[in-house]
Amino acid sequence: MTVADTASVIARERESALVRAAFRARRHVLLEGPTGVGKSMLVRELCRTTGQQVITVNATTTMTGQQLLGSHDPATVLRRGYTDSSFREGPLVQALRTGAILYLELANRLTPDAHNVLLTAMSDAVVSVPRYGVVRARDGFLVVAAANHDDTTGTTELPAAFLDRVVRIRLGHLDAAAEHTVVARSAEKHLAEPAAEQAYVPDVVTRRAVAATRATRAHPDLARGSSVRGALDLVAVSARLAELDGRLGRAATETDQRFAATLALSSKVTLSPDTDRDVESVIDEIWTDVLLAEHRATPGDGGAAWSGSSLTQSSTADPDADTAPRPDATPNGDATADPATAPPGAMSASAGGGGGQSESSDAAPAESEILSELAAETSAAVADYIATTGSTAERAASRAAARTSLAQATRMASRIVLRKVRGVRIEDAALGRPAPVRYNYGSDDLDLDRTVAELIANPVPMPSDIWVRDRVPRRRGVVLLLDVSGSMRGEQLVRAATATAAAAVALHEHDELAVIAFAHEPVLISSAQDRSSPNRLVEAVLSLRPHGKTDIGAALELGLTQLNAMRSPARLGLMLTDGVHNCGADPHRIAGRYSRLNVLASTSAAWRLKRCRTLAVAGHGWSEPATAIDTLPATLSALLE
Amino acid sequence: MADSVFGDIQLIYQLVSKEVVGRERQLRGLLAVLSAGRNMLLEGPPGTGKSTVLRAVTRNCAIPLVMIEGNAEMTAQKMIGYHDPAAVLKYGYRPDDFVLGPLPDAMSRGGFLYVEEFNRLPEDTLNTLLTAMAERELHIPRYGVVQAAPSFRVVAAMNPFDNVGTGRVSVSVLDRLCRLAIAYQSEDEEIEIVRRRAPVVSEELITLAVRIVRRTRAHPALRSGASVRGAIDMVLVAHALAELDDAPTMTSSLLEAAVLAVGSKVVADEISDRTSDEVVREIATAVAAEFDVALRP
Numbered sequence: 001m002t003v004a005d006t007a008s009v010i011a012r013e014r015e016s017a018l019v020r021a022a023f024r025a026r027r028h029v030l031l032e033g034p035t036g037v038g039k040s041m042l043v044r045e046l047c048r049t050t051g052q053q054v055i056t057v058n059a060t061t062t063m064t065g066q067q068l069l070g071s072h073d074p075a076t077v078l079r080r081g082y083t084d085s086s087f088r089e090g091p092l093v094q095a096l097r098t099g100a101i102l103y104l105e106l107a108n109r110l111t112p113d114a115h116n117v118l119l120t121a122m123s124d125a126v127v128s129v130p131r132y133g134v135v136r137a138r139d140g141f142l143v144v145a146a147a148n149h150d151d152t153t154g155t156t157e158l159p160a161a162f163l164d165r166v167v168r169i170r171l172g173h174l175d176a177a178a179e180h181t182v183v184a185r186s187a188e189k190h191l192a193e194p195a196a197e198q199a200y201v202p203d204v205v206t207r208r209a210v211a212a213t214r215a216t217r218a219h220p221d222l223a224r225g226s227s228v229r230g231a232l233d234l235v236a237v238s239a240r241l242a243e244l245d246g247r248l249g250r251a252a253t254e255t256d257q258r259f260a261a262t263l264a265l266s267s268k269v270t271l272s273p274d275t276d277r278d279v280e281s282v283i284d285e286i287w288t289d290v291l292l293a294e295h296r297a298t299p300g301d302g303g304a305a306w307s308g309s310s311l312t313q314s315s316t317a318d319p320d321a322d323t324a325p326r327p328d329a330t331p332n333g334d335a336t337a338d339p340a341t342a343p344p345g346a347m348s349a350s351a352g353g354g355g356g357q358s359e360s361s362d363a364a365p366a367e368s369e370i371l372s373e374l375a376a377e378t379s380a381a382v383a384d385y386i387a388t389t390g391s392t393a394e395r396a397a398s399r400a401a402a403r404t405s406l407a408q409a410t411r412m413a414s415r416i417v418l419r420k421v422r423g424v425r426i427e428d429a430a431l432g433r434p435a436p437v438r439y440n441y442g443s444d445d446l447d448l449d450r451t452v453a454e455l456i457a458n459p460v461p462m463p464s465d466i467w468v469r470d471r472v473p474r475r476r477g478v479v480l481l482l483d484v485s486g487s488m489r490g491e492q493l494v495r496a497a498t499a500t501a502a503a504a505v506a507l508h509e510h511d512e513l514a515v516i517a518f519a520h521e522p523v524l525i526s527s528a529q530d531r532s533s534p535n536r537l538v539e540a541v542l543s544l545r546p547h548g549k550t551d552i553g554a555a556l557e558l559g560l561t562q563l564n565a566m567r568s569p570a571r572l573g574l575m576l577t578d579g580v581h582n583c584g585a586d587p588h589r590i591a592g593r594y595s596r597l598n599v600l601a602s603t604s605a606a607w608r609l610k611r612c613r614t615l616a617v618a619g620h621g622w623s624e625p626a627t628a629i630d631t632l633p634a635t636l637s638a639l640l641e
Numbered sequence: 642m643a644d645s646v647f648g649d650i651q652l653i654y655q656l657v658s659k660e661v662v663g664r665e666r667q668l669r670g671l672l673a674v675l676s677a678g679r680n681m682l683l684e685g686p687p688g689t690g691k692s693t694v695l696r697a698v699t700r701n702c703a704i705p706l707v708m709i710e711g712n713a714e715m716t717a718q719k720m721i722g723y724h725d726p727a728a729v730l731k732y733g734y735r736p737d738d739f740v741l742g743p744l745p746d747a748m749s750r751g752g753f754l755y756v757e758e759f760n761r762l763p764e765d766t767l768n769t770l771l772t773a774m775a776e777r778e779l780h781i782p783r784y785g786v787v788q789a790a791p792s793f794r795v796v797a798a799m800n801p802f803d804n805v806g807t808g809r810v811s812v813s814v815l816d817r818l819c820r821l822a823i824a825y826q827s828e829d830e831e832i833e834i835v836r837r838r839a840p841v842v843s844e845e846l847i848t849l850a851v852r853i854v855r856r857t858r859a860h861p862a863l864r865s866g867a868s869v870r871g872a873i874d875m876v877l878v879a880h881a882l883a884e885l886d887d888a889p890t891m892t893s894s895l896l897e898a899a900v901l902a903v904g905s906k907v908v909a910d911e912i913s914d915r916t917s918d919e920v921v922r923e924i925a926t927a928v929a930a931e932f933d934v935a936l937r938p
Contacts, residue, residue: 035816058772067782073733088734088783106813109768148813224812233819236677243676244650244669263670267682267820270812280822445718446726455730469718 010185011178012042015171019046019144022167028122028143030107030163033171036227036268039146042171043103052140053100055091063110065117068092069129071449077456082131092121093129099140107145108158115159118143122165173217174228179210183231201235202251204294209234211290212261212283216268221275221282226268233264261287418501418534436467443470477512477528477566478503478640479559482541483577483602485519485550495602495629497541499576502633504534506640514562517541518555520548520583528566551584552577552615556591563594572596573619574639576626578603579611591619598639599623600632646791647702650676657697662837663830664694667823671698674819675753680774680795682759682815685823688868690834691798695755704792705752707743711762711799717769720744721781734783741787744769745779751790759797760810767814770795774817828855831869835876842876846892849932850875853899856924857907862915867906874902892934899925 019042022029031039040056047054057068070090077086095102104110110118121127125137145166147158174182183206209231217225238260242252252260265286266279436447450467458465480503482496500515507513512528515537525540526532532540556573563571573594579601581587591597597619601612604627616623626635647653650672657668667683671694674681683691692708699706709715722742724734732738747754756762756770773779777789797818799810826834831851839847850872858866879898888894904918915923 035813058768076733078730106768109764227816229816233674233677233679236679237673237819240650240673240677241669244654244673246651259666259670260673263674263819263821266822267815267818278822445716446723448724448726448729451726452730469716471713 010181011174012038012171015042015169016046018169019043020050022169023050023142025167026142027167028165029145030158030166030168031144031146031171032168033148034173034224034227035148036229037171037173039148039171040103040105043101043144043146047101053098054103055095055100056103056105057091058105063114065111065113066090066449068114068117069127070094070132072131077452084132087129087132092117092127093135096121096125096127096135096137096141099138102141102143104143104145106148108147112159115162119161119165122162173214176210176214179214179228179231180206182228183210183235186232186235201239205238205251205257206231206235208257208287208290208294209238209261209264211293212265212286215286215289216265216283219282219286221272221277222269223272224270226265230265230268234260237263258284258287418505418538435469435472437470437472438464439466439468440464443468445469475510475512475568475570476507476640477563477568477571478507479514479516479562479573481522481555481559481573481575481577482515482517483519483550483552483555483575484517484541484544485548486578486580492602493542493544495626495632496544496576497538498629498632499600499626499636500541501534501538502636503574503640504537506633506637512566512568514559514566515541516555516558516562517544518551518558520551522551522555522558524558524562527562549583550577550581552581552587553585553590556587556594556597560590560593572598572621572640574598574600574636575615576600576602577612577615578605579608579615587615588618591615594619594621597621600626600636600639602626646678647672647676647704653698653701656701657694660697661690661694662833663826664690667821668694668698670821671695674821675794675796679819680817681797682818682820683796683798683823684801684820685798686800686825686865686868688870689823689825691823692755692757695753695796699753702792705747705750706755707747707752708755708757709743711756711758711760711766713761713763715762715766717763717765718742720766720769721779722746722784724783736784739781739784744773745781745787748773748777748779748787748789748793751792753794753796755796755798757798759799764811767811771811771814771817774814825855825858826869828852831855831872834869835872838873839876839880842880843890843892845932845934846876846879846895847872849892849895849928849934850879850899852932853921853925853928854903856928857903857921860920860924862910862920863917864908864910867903871903871906875899878902892929895929895934896922896925 019029019031023046031042033039044054057063068090070088070093072082072086073088076083080086089097092102094100104118117127121137121141122143125141126134128134143166145158145162173179184203210228212234213226213228213231215225216222216230219225238252238257241256241260242248242250245253245256247253251257262280262283265283269279269282271277271279271282436450437443445468447467447469451465454465454467455461480500482499484492484496486492496517503513503515513526514528515525517523517525523544526537552575555575559573559575563573573596575597577599579599597616598621599612599616599619601609601623603609603612604625609623609625612623622639624635624639626632654668654672658665661668671681671683675698685691696706709720720742722740722745725738725740728735728738741749744754746752754770762770769779773789774795777793779787779789781787795818825831828851831854832847835842835847835851836844851869853875854867854869854872856866857863857871860866875895875898878901879892879894882888882894882898883890886894900918900921903921907917907921909915909917909920
């Protein structure tokens, strides 16, 4: 148990009451909330006070239904066959039999297989275990699941059937006073340890830690802020930094407190995709703001020994300092000297430069002339995209490029698109989930249970009778259909380019990808046999000059011919469109000939979304909205399943 | 004096800083975080001394260092360990026949589990780490519970610029880590590092090699540059080439040595039409000219 866990549940009276009510009413519970907010602590504490046993399961993406139920001991089976005595209970069967709470952490990682087993237990209070028998729930059995929706890696949406069977209780972050109590209590516990007598955590550090942590949740450059663990870590680490300095019984130096903030908080926050600042500079800025606020709140008090220099250097980036573009490849961090000699503000000076501040004064009149000279709407959209999303270096280079050629600007934009897409986590579906397969001189992760079952049936095995666990890559053939018609051409084009990049990056060497762009006519950008690089594909899309009406049917026809020429076993069409066609044949009939057609809906209008859905349903697929460029890659990769 | 489960951290700091070049700030941060009972994420390009510092720390704390590399093959099963299959068939699942994987091994012996390329670990493997970090215990089916000794820590290392085959790490895991960005050392520090690894080489050659390698990090045609390992390899190869060719100076074979040693350690930009070898050659030629050094053509 960590120090944090030994603190009793603070300020969760309402949520505790809700959970207790759910228990009394024999309802299963889903606790939802960001990480570090106290979900498992709440459950454990409740069960401790009621004396009910808790069986904890950390859901993993490979947890099978069988692991939840249990399995037979192979040696016993070989000697005596499948009997009651050979069965080893899994956590679900154990909870059912003893009437305990089954606590599922990270429930949104469970496989569908595991969910199915759970659902039976939850709705009928009974499970049937093959070669064992029926297990009925004893009074008191309940499932409590904890899910964390910050966590988009390796997770799936909880199935509707599951949500139907639970009572959902949301836990948000505590208020400032409560978080302060949590951190202060943990510091006390820390002091209670004999070895930590000298570890001194003054209240001022606790206050700053809580303030800084809370500030990370509201900062414009951060998409996700830190949980209270950030404050807990800050306080503990700063105490140790003080020890290293021999500052027994005193707070860490100002510099060290700032260092502790970076150490504790920089991993627990997520940068917004629109910023090109690094996380250290954001934390640094937040810390300075906290000190400033403290200073304002206590006028006349010399306050903590932060110097005036840190104020000027670490607030908004000094415009003069930001003339030269910062090279992208070099990581920021250790440029300044030993903090003991440098003034406190020095670290922020190196960290603050090159931030995402726009250079409004730099838009010289010549630029708009050049852009209008290029005439085509497309190039303006491209230059615009670079101007708003590129880094300082790219913007400068783009202005230079705009004078030379559209091709250069297009190349640059394609690089930005690819970089943004690669920065986003795309589930590597082609790698496959680990699954049991027959041994084929590849993986040697023995699946013992399955092998034993095989050996019982076949006592003289061949190598192929051995079962191992391996990732099974599924070869896929995909045709990407991009709607580039309509009025919002520039934006539409960038969306299409992002979708292309996302598809190219998500698919693997052995997959096949064909790309078709269409307006009133479909254009084959690349066939599967071409095997174009992601770069070329994105550039090609950005070089299109779309206009005119939308003929979805014709595009679907061309897509089908491409799919039929592919050799992968799993073939699907993926269309990016707003759902409206205004010329050509009815696309629904043609969609019906697809074995799977998924639709990325680039619209938020309800009636258009409906059109997209009907189209997808006709193609035996489904539709997902995808208007924001940032979420497009993740949505697209989900539709590639 | 400053007591923790690792002993006197002030003393450890002094001992380690003698062994390692530079890195005072990183060392303080690392020792503060680990002795506060937290786990650490070291983020930075390869060759910046992460494992060097860790080895020095564990040696001076007298605790084991278990190193593993994150890649698709590191499954959860490999991380946790396995039952000896032959024994299972004979006797069933007995705890004695279980071979501990690197995670429970580090936990039970109270060592550091150092995971390189952390962001390449598959999801399920990261999950097992999460449990160990959060609960400080690991339930192994048909074996039992492994408790973590007080000095057990997870130290993760990753290169944030390496986008091939990696993904963002789950927030549940990141929430339980403290983080330190580790950048390349200063020029003087890198020269000292090379000097320590290649004592027979001339000062001039060392300076040249370090200068060349540092230039690869900010070159517009290169997406990522080389670490100090490139400089170490370069001087050792140049030295060997000079001996083979019976050349008067070691610097004459600099171009060849640079391409051999550094060519694979840099990545050319997607848009540039030059290969990494060509760019390295260009850099080496430029640096040699600045130093007025005669090169073999």
